Amino acid sequence: xxxADALISPAVxxxxxxxxxxLIAYCANKVKKSVRDNLVPxxxxxxxxxxxxxxxxxxxPGTGSSGHLGGGLILTALLGPYAAFLVMASVLTVQAFxxxxxxxxxxxxxxxxxxxxxxxxxxxxxxxxMVGERRGAPRAWAAAIVAAVAGLQLGAxxxxxxxxxxxxxxxxxxxxxLLMLPIHLAIGVVEGLATAAVVAFVAKARPEALAAAxxxxxxxxxxxxxxxxxxxxxxxxxxxxxxxxxxxxxxEWAIAKVTGKEEVTSPEAGVHxxxxxxQAKTALLPDYGFKPSEGEATRAEGEAPAAExxxxxxxxxxxxxxxGGMMTLALACIIGILLRLRPGPRCCGQE
Amino acid sequence: xxxxxSFDIGEMDDLGRLDTPVHRLDxxxxxxxxxxxxxxxxxxxxxxxxSLTPFILYPVALVSLGRIPMRYLAxxxxxxxxxxxxxxxxxxxxxxxxxxxxGSVAISGGWLSFGSIMFRFLLTxxxxxxxxxxxxxxxxxxxLERLGVPRVFVVQLLFLHRYLFVVSDQAAKxxxxxxxxxxxxxxxxxxxxxxxxxxxxRSMDRAERVYRAMVARGFDGEVRILRxxxxxxxxxxxxxxxxxxxxxxxxxNLADGFGRLLTGxxx
Numbered sequence: 001x002x003x004a005d006a007l008i009s010p011a012v013x014x015x016x017x018x019x020x021x022x023l024i025a026y027c028a029n030k031v032k033k034s035v036r037d038n039l040v041p042x043x044x045x046x047x048x049x050x051x052x053x054x055x056x057x058x059x060x061p062g063t064g065s066s067g068h069l070g071g072g073l074i075l076t077a078l079l080g081p082y083a084a085f086l087v088m089a090s091v092l093t094v095q096a097f098x099x100x101x102x103x104x105x106x107x108x109x110x111x112x113x114x115x116x117x118x119x120x121x122x123x124x125x126x127x128x129x130m131v132g133e134r135r136g137a138p139r140a141w142a143a144a145i146v147a148a149v150a151g152l153q154l155g156a157x158x159x160x161x162x163x164x165x166x167x168x169x170x171x172x173x174x175x176x177x178l179l180m181l182p183i184h185l186a187i188g189v190v191e192g193l194a195t196a197a198v199v200a201f202v203a204k205a206r207p208e209a210l211a212a213a214x215x216x217x218x219x220x221x222x223x224x225x226x227x228x229x230x231x232x233x234x235x236x237x238x239x240x241x242x243x244x245x246x247x248x249x250x251x252e253w254a255i256a257k258v259t260g261k262e263e264v265t266s267p268e269a270g271v272h273x274x275x276x277x278x279q280a281k282t283a284l285l286p287d288y289g290f291k292p293s294e295g296e297a298t299r300a301e302g303e304a305p306a307a308e309x310x311x312x313x314x315x316x317x318x319x320x321x322x323x324g325g326m327m328t329l330a331l332a333c334i335i336g337i338l339l340r341l342r343p344g345p346r347c348c349g350q351e
Numbered sequence: 352x353x354x355x356x357s358f359d360i361g362e363m364d365d366l367g368r369l370d371t372p373v374h375r376l377d378x379x380x381x382x383x384x385x386x387x388x389x390x391x392x393x394x395x396x397x398x399x400x401x402s403l404t405p406f407i408l409y410p411v412a413l414v415s416l417g418r419i420p421m422r423y424l425a426x427x428x429x430x431x432x433x434x435x436x437x438x439x440x441x442x443x444x445x446x447x448x449x450x451x452x453x454g455s456v457a458i459s460g461g462w463l464s465f466g467s468i469m470f471r472f473l474l475t476x477x478x479x480x481x482x483x484x485x486x487x488x489x490x491x492x493x494x495l496e497r498l499g500v501p502r503v504f505v506v507q508l509l510f511l512h513r514y515l516f517v518v519s520d521q522a523a524k525x526x527x528x529x530x531x532x533x534x535x536x537x538x539x540x541x542x543x544x545x546x547x548x549x550x551x552x553r554s555m556d557r558a559e560r561v562y563r564a565m566v567a568r569g570f571d572g573e574v575r576i577l578r579x580x581x582x583x584x585x586x587x588x589x590x591x592x593x594x595x596x597x598x599x600x601x602x603x604n605l606a607d608g609f610g611r612l613l614t615g616x617x618x
Contacts, residue, residue: 004435005479006472010390028501037570038562040503044510045558051515052522052554053547056529059537066537069547078555090507094515097483097491098363100431100476105389168397168468169438170445170461194547197540201548209555323610325401332407339415 001152001184002095002110003159005103009166016108016162023116024089030082039083046075047087051094060190067190072118073127073148074195077210081119088115109162113155122151137200144199145192152188156180361516366419367487373417378486378494380586384409384593385482389475391597398450398463402604403470409593410477417485424484428476432469439468488512518554525550 005013031039050071057066071091075084089111095101102110130143160176163169169176202209367374373381388409395403414424446461483491488509496505525546529538538546562570599605 002434004431004472005389005393005475006435006468007438008393010394013393014390024504025501028503031503037566038559040506041510041561041565042555042558043507045514045518045554045561046551047507047511048514048518049551049554051511052518053550055519055522056526056543056546056550057538058540058543061539074551086504086507087511090504090511093508094511096479097488100427100480103389103475104386104479105393105475163438168464170442170464171438172445175441193540194543197544198547198551201544202551205548206552206555209552323614325404325606325610327609327613328401328404328606329407332404332411335408336411336415336421339412340418 001114001155001159002092002102003106003113003162005105007163007166007168008103008106008109009168010105012162012166013105013108016112017105018108020089020108020111020115023085023112027082027085031086034083039079043079043083043087043090046078047091047094050075050087050091058194067187067194069194069198070118070148070152070187070191072115072151073123073144073191074198076119076123077127077199081124084123085115085119088119109159113158113162117154117158118147118151121154122147126150140199141193141196144196145189148192148195149185149188152184152191153181156184362423363484364487366417366423366484367490369418371417371485373413373485374487376485376589377582377586378490379498379582380590381413381482381486382491382494382498384590385478387594387597388478391601392471392474394601395467395471397467398460400463400467400470401606401610402600403467403474405600405605406474406597407477409596410474410481413478413481413485417481419481419484424477424480427480428473431476432472435468435472439465439472442468514557517557518550521553522550 031043036042050069053069053071057068059066072084072088075087078084079087092102092110092114093107096104096107096110127143127147130146131140157177157180160173160180163171163176164173171179199210388406392403392406413419414421442465443459443461446464447459449457450460450463451458486494492505492509492512495508496502529542529546533542
């Protein structure tokens, strides 16, 4: 479920950076005020534990597949929502830095999708409410499964929305949602089972570990943060998307409008199209003066000297584009080799 | 996540400790330049490919000057490819309108945008990995803190990074012993739960011991981060040159111009 940079527009990525960054700052503040000094090493090591636990899988009978712990729920049970959110954010950051698992631009999206929902929705609003004060076996299992499923469904839905809003993938909203949600339903059940089993074990072997979670009385007061976040999101999203729409997206939507793709049938595309119509009219730079209706397209290239790299329907542009692109890549390779030839310390770490 | 992946981090750290001109740059300069790079690359319209090609210079220059083994990075990029591939591959199926032609072969918008997605993936992932490999986690953490990331979060990142190997090592040992005792049968949920539960309890005990050791050495609830580097004029120059290059490559299609020069036509 880690989103990659290649599918995110800067407007969406930037907006989610602001949202997740705000949440991190808020949670960091909360953790700093907490009385538990040992929270610092505990959080670090539990983050490492989440990584390590994903190396071990259990088999799901009758399916031939396997599952493992997701992390968000159990962290919240052990550390409380604020610290758990920070730990999830750090795990995702390290995954992005070292494993290229989710990109840097998409980091805000990933932290929100995989950290916010389990820590602030699934655990306090579902798991705690369902379990209550008694940790009776069947009830705790059901609660863990429902909470894990809900957290993952919300996360998956948010992946779909973010991808759709970025407009880089052509997948229509409905199809993508139908693809993502059932898969994550299954993953959620498996994750819920794993979480419940581990929580049951810890409850037996070390009951005080679970009882120590701060903030379990549900003192999650969110109003002030939510208001600030909403304002920041609107401002950043608004500015960024306005900028983006006058440049690439408006162009892109206008082309979609002209060529009339098969997305027309989906209701979401309908909204997009009418929005595109408005946008095409209100855009400051109306597509650099080349409206790509079929007849004009060949002419467009000459009319738009400053416009960048639009592969207009002209064999000439395509050829120079392809040749130029290839040569640029070759040139980059040669530069790389030349830079490497400089005398200097040998590189280590090669197997 | 495979077992080998977590040990891979060690290699990343070794690379981060090298001493090359790129490694000597201030971590903030590299972080800012890389973020601008990713933002600019992702701001291109969906069908752009040739105009994106000049951007490969940035990761290539970092990797070459930083003496990072190309093969190692390529393997990491390949491992990360499936998500972008899975989502991107729908574009050719959904968008079949011909947009351009090479000679007489018409190319649909879907294939172009798919190619663009995969090329952007290569660029963004390559740049991010190159940044970490040329900086190392400790310097990156210090840079993040000075760029305004809350200290609690930076300390969390550094702690996580430090104990990743320790806990992963333990998990790998437990896994190996379980495999040997079960003669290769897959783990049942009950066995899994007690293994992970034990790993969890051991980790928490370890955290407690670490905490005591920290208190014994004078930990007062505040973690101090060493700040070895300073932002000098080479760093300013680096950031300025990078941003100038990114912006000019965004505004003008450098590859296309180069191509026209080569094909000899002012078309």
